[in-house]
Ligand code: NZQ
């Protein structure tokens with residue numbers, strides 16, 4: 098196990114009707130809130146009205162900015178920064194999924210940042226200060242409700258970069274699984290693939306003596322698969338959504354990765370797909386992950402046997418590791434298929450023409466500073482291109 102520093106203070110308020118407490122919970126922290134949301138699902142579901150009523154009842158004034166798109170755009174972040182300054186907002190309430198929360202975090206930093214907030218994403222500059230962000234989560238997926246991370250798309254440059262700071266951990270996150278009932282099936286599937294990937298990125302490691310986190314990762318993965326299938330059968334299954342919501346937070350609050358060398362190659366490769374083709378993050382991960390496994394497993398066969406046996410339930414002779422691993426990957430593909438997720442880049446509308454460009458951007462080669470990605474196996478741009486081509 099490697100040395101680590103674990104500090105993950107995110108208050109999660111879980112359960113039915115918790116969103117109705119938004120005003121009461123925020124009153125001690127804010128006089129004026131920026132209510133930030135997406136393309137309209139919260140208006141259709143009635144959540145917007147419930148939150149607005151709760152803020153009003155508690156005397157918390159608010160300005161609002163909707164219109165966050167999946168793969169949240171820098172231009173709206175700029176608008177949000179200007180609006181927060183004009184309105185003197187002292188807290189941002191993100192009501193939505195990862196895109197809304199990440200946009201809120203970008204605005205929260207931008208209010209205090211002297212210059213274009215994109216610099217922080219592009220150059221990794223450290224930030225001194227950010228407005229507090231509170232969350233009402235409407236989709237279990239990105240884990241942004243408990244992470245200190247934000248991922249923003251610069252639509253002009255066709256770049257999608259992440260940035261992390263402990264200052265960006267939400268002040269509090271409300272998670273009522275009933276709010277997930279209105280999700281379309283494809284968003285359930287995308288979310289499941291993303292939450293699983295957050296565990297995979299930590300689980301597949303060459304670090305040894307990681308019994309506790311191995312077991313936590315395996316439990317989270319099995320919980321996600323079991324309950325994603327249950328929720329797909331009945332999109333109003335409160336218990337299944339509860340498990341997914343809690344597992345999604347545990348998958349990405351940092352705990353399951355402590356003391357382990359982490360990987361993150363699939364996320365890096367996927368962000369290029371989303372930046373150029375605007376595909377859903379989870380769908381991109383579902384395509385790339387089995388291909389990545391095929392490409393890297395020989396570098397740590399034991400880890401992949403453990404995954405096949407402990408997570409995917411493969412039985413067989415331990416003398417035949419190759420067959421066990423192949424069956425494990427096949428079962429993962431089968432799970433993604435049952436969830437209705439794509440298996441190839443062409444299903445995402447991605448052809449050969451820009452694969453090399455994306456591979457070179459993923460490792461920095463395109464900017465003259467190649468630095469290989471991946472913790473389990475170092476991947477250079479040619480490797481990334483090989484993986485893209487494996488899942489064409
Ligand atoms: O915009 P609205 O109308 O609200 O519709 C959204 C959106 O179209 C819809 N939706 C959300 N909740 C709903 C709902 N529709 C009906 N009922 C509900 N209850 O779902 C669509 C997708 O929303 P989005 O916020 O984009 O989903 P997700 O949570 O998957 O977030 C994806 C973003 O998070 C980033 C991804 O890169 C991507 O940009 N990530 C952020 C991370 C972080 N900050 O820690 C880590 C992740 O690895 C990830 O990279």
Ligand code: ZN
Pocket residue numbers: 239291292294295364378
């Ligand atoms: Zn992700």
